Each structure stands twice: as C-alpha cells, then as structure tokens.
Amino acid sequence: MKVINNPLKKKWSKILERPTQTVDDIETTVIKIFNDVSRNGDKAIAKYTQKFDGCNLASTAVTTAEIEKASALISNKLKEAIQQAKSNITAFHSAQKTEKVAVETVSGVKCWQEKRPIQKVGLYIPGGTAPLFSTILMLVVPAQIAGCKEIVLCTPPNSEGKVANEILYTAHLCGVTKIIKVGGIQAIAGLTFGTETIPQVYKIFGPGNQFVTVAKQISTKFGVAIDMPAGPSELLIVADNSANPAYVASDLLSQAEHGADSQVILVSDSKPFVNEVNIEIEKQLLELPRKNIADAALKNSKALIIDSAEDAINLINNYGPEHLIICTRNNAYFVDYIENAGSVFIGNYTPESAGDYASGTNHTLPTNGFSKAYSGVNLDSFTKAITFQEISKKGIVNIGTTIELMAEAEGLHAHKNAVTLRLNDLKK
Numbered sequence: 451m452k453v454i455n456n457p458l459k460k461k462w463s464k465i466l467e468r469p470t471q472t473v474d475d476i477e478t479t480v481i482k483i484f485n486d487v488s489r490n491g492d493k494a495i496a497k498y499t500q501k502f503d504g505c506n507l508a509s510t511a512v513t514t515a516e517i518e519k520a521s522a523l524i525s526n527k528l529k530e531a532i533q534q535a536k537s538n539i540t541a542f543h544s545a546q547k548t549e550k551v552a553v554e555t556v557s558g559v560k561c562w563q564e565k566r567p568i569q570k571v572g573l574y575i576p577g578g579t580a581p582l583f584s585t586i587l588m589l590v591v592p593a594q595i596a597g598c599k600e601i602v603l604c605t606p607p608n609s610e611g612k613v614a615n616e617i618l619y620t621a622h623l624c625g626v627t628k629i630i631k632v633g634g635i636q637a638i639a640g641l642t643f644g645t646e647t648i649p650q651v652y653k654i655f656g657p658g659n660q661f662v663t664v665a666k667q668i669s670t671k672f673g674v675a676i677d678m679p680a681g682p683s684e685l686l687i688v689a690d691n692s693a694n695p696a697y698v699a700s701d702l703l704s705q706a707e708h709g710a711d712s713q714v715i716l717v718s719d720s721k722p723f724v725n726e727v728n729i730e731i732e733k734q735l736l737e738l739p740r741k742n743i744a745d746a747a748l749k750n751s752k753a754l755i756i757d758s759a760e761d762a763i764n765l766i767n768n769y770g771p772e773h774l775i776i777c778t779r780n781n782a783y784f785v786d787y788i789e790n791a792g793s794v795f796i797g798n799y800t801p802e803s804a805g806d807y808a809s810g811t812n813h814t815l816p817t818n819g820f821s822k823a824y825s826g827v828n829l830d831s832f833t834k835a836i837t838f839q840e841i842s843k844k845g846i847v848n849i850g851t852t853i854e855l856m857a858e859a860e861g862l863h864a865h866k867n868a869v870t871l872r873l874n875d876l877k878k
Contacts, residue, residue: 451702451716451731451748453724455755459764466769468684468818469711469750476664480635484668487639492646498636504609510647512618512629520618532620535808536587542810543592546829558845565833567597568675570649572641573626574656574666577606577633580708581614582657583621588812588827589655590624596832601626602649604641606633634658638665642674653677655827657814660711677831678816678824683708685802686715686771688762688784691723693777694798699730701775702751703744704803710746715769716753717762724753763787770819773802792821846872 457465486494492510500506552562573589576582586603593601603626605617613631621629630648632640637648644650653675654666663681670676685705689698702714718724731748735741756762763784766774770790778784781796788794792815795802806813816824825831841849850873857865 451714451724451728451751451753453721453728453753453755455721456757457754459761462765462768465752465754466715466765468682468713476661477668480661480665480668483635484639484642484665484672487636487645488643491643492648495632495636495640495645495648498634499607499632502634502636503606505607505611507607507611507631510631512613512631516613517618517622517629520613520615521622523615524619528616529619531808532583532587532616532623535584536591536624538808538810539587539591539812540595543595543812543829546592547595556845556848558842558848559839560841560845561837561839563835563837565596565830566836567599567833568653569598570600570651570653571598571602571832572649572651572654573601573603574633574637574641574654574658574662575603575605575617575621576656576658576662577608577614577617581605581617583614583616583619584807585656585814586617586620586624586626588814590621590626592812592827592829593655593832594625596829598832600628600649600651602628602630602641602651604630604632604637604648606637607631635661635665638662638669642669642672653832655814655831656680657683659709677814677827679818679820680814681817682711682713683773684713684715684771684817685773685775686717686766686769687775687777688717688766689723689727689775689777690718690779691720692779693723695723695726696730696734697798697801698727698775698777699734701802702727702731702748703734703738704801704806705773706744706747706751707738707740708743708747710743711750712747714747714751715771716751717756717765718753719755719757719759719762721755724755728753759783766791770816770821772815772817772821773805775800775802790819790822792816792826843876847876 550562550564554560571593575585603621605613640648641651641654655677657680660681663679666676683705687698705712705714767790772792774791775795776784793805805811812827814827850869853869854866
C-alpha cells in the first residue's frame with residue numbers, strides 16, 4: 451500500500467477518490483439494455499444472457515429438481531454454518547421490530563403510525579468470481595420477518611447455465627418464492643419492467659458491480675425503489691500500534707479480494723506500524739487463491755499517517771466508508787464521533803468478515819460515500835410506515851379554525867371549505 455504522511459486536508463478528497471467509473475460512462479449501456487428489455491421482454495433477456503454469461507437457456511426459472519440436487523451436494527458442515535448464520539441474522543433483525551406508535555395530539559385527534567411490508571421485492575445476488583450466497587441471508591431473512599409476500603431472486607448463471615449450489619440451497623432455506631437465472635443490467639431491467647418470466651417488483655435490493663449499481667439507479671426513473679447505491683466493496687481501518695498488524699493486514703485483504711475495483715484504506719498515527727502491516731500484506735497475499743484480484747485492488751489503496759485523532763475522525767467522516775474497523779487505544783473516542791459509516795467493527799477480535807457472514811448485522815451497505823446519507827439494509831428497508839388519523843366531532847372543533855386560517859393564508863380555499871362545512875354543521 452502506498453504510504454502518505456499527514457496529507458493536507460485540501461487534498462483528502464483527491465487522495466481518497468474511489469477507483470470507479472462515473473455514471474455517465476455506464477449510463478448509455480444501461481439505458482440501451484433497459485429499452486430493449488422494456489420492448490422485448492424475455493427475448494432481450496435471453497440475448498444478453500448469451501452475450502454476457504455465454505449460455506442459452508430453455509428457461510430462466512430454477513426448478514424444484516435443481517434445488518433438490520443442489521441441496522444434496524452441500525456438505526452438512528456448511529449447511530450447519532449457514533443455518534447458524536441465519537439464526538443470528540434472524541435474531542438481530544427480529545429485534546428491530548417496532549410497535550404501533552399512537553398519540554392523541556389534541557383532544558379528539560388521534561394519529562398513529564404502522565409499518566406494513568413491501569409486497570413485492572426483487573433481490574440481486576452476484577455470481578461471477580464469488581457467488582455471494584451470504585447475501586441471500588442478509589436480504590431474505592429481513593424480507594421474511596417484515597412479511598413481504600413475493601420475494602424474487604435474480605442471479606447470473608455460469609456458462610453451463612447453472613447457478614451455484616450454495617445459492618440455490620440458501621435461497622430455498624430462506625423461503626425465496628422465485629429464483630431466476632439472469633444477471634447484470636438485464637436482471638435489474640427485468641425486475642423493473644417485468645417480463646413473461648420475471649415478475650415486476652416494487653423495490654430492488656442487493657449489491658453488484660458498477661453496471662448493476664447504475665442499473666439500480668436508473669430503475670428509480672421507472673417508479674421502482676432501491677435499497678441504496680451499493681457498488682464495489684470498501685474498507686477503512688483506523689489503527690494504532692496497539693493493534694495486531696497481522697489482523698489488520700488480513701482485514702484489508704479480505705475486502706481487497708472482492709474485486710479489482712475494491713478499495714481499502716489504512717489510517718494510523720504510527721509509520722512503523724503501517725510498515726509492519728505492509729510486510730504482513732505481502733506475506734499473506736502470497737497464500738491467497740484470489741491473489742491477482744487482491745493485488746489489483748491494493749493498487750487503488752493507501753495508508754495514511756494522521757498524527758491527530760481529531761483529524762483522523764474528520765477524514766473518516768469525509769470519506770464515509772462502507773465498512774469501518776476501529777482498533778486503537780481509544781476506541782470509544784472514534785465510536786462516539788463517527789458520523790458516516792455503513793457498519794462499524796470494534797477491537798482486535800472483530801474482523802469485518804464477521805459482519806459479512808454470521809454475527810447478525812447486515813452486510814448490504816452503502817458504498818462510494820453514500821453512507822453520509824444512506825443506512826445499510828435493515829428490517830425497515832422492507833417496510834413502509836403508513837400514518838393514520840381519526841378525528842372526532844370534538845377534535846375537528848379543536849383544530850378546525852387552525853386549518854381554516856392556514857389554508858386561507860396559502861390561498862387554498864377548497865381546503866378551508868372542507869373544514870368550514872363540517873364546523874357549520876356542528877354549530878347547527
């Protein structure tokens with residue numbers, strides 16, 4: 451990792467620039483595919499599946515036989531691991547349930563709020579070099595707890611037209627209602643418009659490459675909601691020499707191996723410590739099967755020497771990392787003052803991969819600085835908050851004049867009249 455010593459604040463944004471293309475670079479391709487899928491449905495889906503995934507499919511829908519075959523090929527140990535992770539994720543997301551909120555704002559005016567599930571949700575699960583079956587747990591478990599009626603999962607097939615056994619087993623375990631073998635931009639387009647085989651949904655969830663991320667953003671132009679912009683993975687670690695260099699190196703590499711466009715950042719007040727971490731990175735990198743991918747990501751990554759804790763926290767909040775690991779003598783300071791991060795991991799024994807798999811928190815998180823405004827996926831992501839109100843005769847008398855005066859001041863006389871008629875009847 452390139453080491454930068456106490457960079458000037460005015461250079462932070464440039465130094466921390468993500469290695470991603472702009473939306474403009476990708477948008478033309480996305481819109482072309484969206485238009486094609488909108489007009490031609492499954493015919494267009496098949497064309498792009500052949501082009502990008504290299505396979506022709508008689509049907510994109512996964513059958514019961516395929517699921518049963520896949521489940522039989524999963525080892526019992528892995529099944530137990532998936533089930534334990536599911537249990538922890540269920541426990542954490544179930545605890546996020548909220549009761550109905552009700553209040554009588556003034557005598558006779560009752561207002562309340564209730565959460566209702568989004569009826570139809572679409573989940574995108576990346577395949578490619580790393581089939582992310584763990585993401586199924588992160589998305590389907592809260593969708594089920596929320597009570598979503600239709601849960602459609604899209605994931606790309608390999609060149610033989612197959613989906614990873616782990617994806618099929620986990621999807622079935624969690625209760626996905628329909629599994630479709632389609633990936634990339636065409637999957638997001640299918641979920642947006644609906645085709646003969648892909649149901650149209652109300653909200654799309656899940657991570658993906660830059661093309662999938664832009665496709666999700668474009669889908670919002672057609673009335674479909676999305677969880678958040680979630681593109682290439684990223685991690686920032688703030689650590690001093692109380693941290694274990696080998697642990698820090700392993701965490702940096704765990705995110706670097708996601709993809710060549712991933713970014714990892716180390717912030718420390720100790721140059722000798724940073725040097726130790728770099729030595730560990732080189733050592734551990736040699737043992738990784740995905741060495742080339744991690745190595746490419748490290749070229750986009752940096753180690754920053756920041757002497758002041760205050761400057762360090764300001765830099766972190768300016769960057770807004772997807773994942774943040776805090777491993778210092780003064781963890782409480784950073785925990786108290788962090789404002790922008792998707793998910794935070796504290797201490798020597800809290801690797802980021804715990805959140806990716808089994809601790810219980812959700813790993814579908816905002817990237818590219820969007821943690822400044824977006825939360826990670828949680829139970830509320832799969833619900834809408836609907837407000838209700840009921841006003842009695844006494845209640846309309848209590849607030850009627852207020853409504854009339856405000857409506858008249860805004861020049862909305864029909865609004866005023868809707869109240870005036872009621873008040874006049876009550877006077878009679």
